[in-house]
Amino acid sequence: MPPEIQEFFEGLSVWTVIVWLVAIGISFPILRKLWRLFKQLADFLDDVMGEPARPGVEARPGLMERVMRVEHELFPNSGRSLRDQTNRMEEKLDRDNARITELAGQVEDVVGKVDDVAVNVGGLTERVDEHITQSTQIIETLKGDNHEGPV
Numbered sequence: 001m002p003p004e005i006q007e008f009f010e011g012l013s014v015w016t017v018i019v020w021l022v023a024i025g026i027s028f029p030i031l032r033k034l035w036r037l038f039k040q041l042a043d044f045l046d047d048v049m050g051e052p053a054r055p056g057v058e059a060r061p062g063l064m065e066r067v068m069r070v071e072h073e074l075f076p077n078s079g080r081s082l083r084d085q086t087n088r089m090e091e092k093l094d095r096d097n098a099r100i101t102e103l104a105g106q107v108e109d110v111v112g113k114v115d116d117v118a119v120n121v122g123g124l125t126e127r128v129d130e131h132i133t134q135s136t137q138i139i140e141t142l143k144g145d146n147h148e149g150p151v
Helices: 003-010 014-049 063-074 082-146
Strands: none
Touching: 014 063, 063 082
C-alpha cells in the first residue's frame, strides 16, 4: 500500500470513521432534497424562459410569449379575439333585449284590445239575452192571441 494511504489510515480511529459515516448519512438526504429543489428551480426557469425545439420535442414558449397570447385575447383587436367575440355577443344581446321589450309592449297592447273585445262581447251577450227574452215574450203573446179563436 502506498505510504500516503497508510498514513491516512493510521491517523483514523473508530470514532472518526463513525463520525464520518453519520455525517454522510445525515448529509445524503439533505443533498437529495437540495438536488430536487435545484431541479424544480431549473424546471421553473425553463417554463419562464421557454425551450427551443429539439429532436422529438416541440418548442415550448416562454412565460412572456404566453402572456402576450393571453393579452391578445383580452383586448379588441383583429376581430377574432375573445374580447371581440364577447363584444359582438353583448351587442346582439342588447339588440335582442330591445326587440323583446318592443314585443312585450305589443303583447300588452294586444292583451288590452282583447280585454276591450271581451267587455264588448259581454255587453253584446247581455243584449242578445234581452232580445231573446223579449222575442220569446212577443212570440208567446202572439201565440196567445192566435189561440183565442178565429175572428
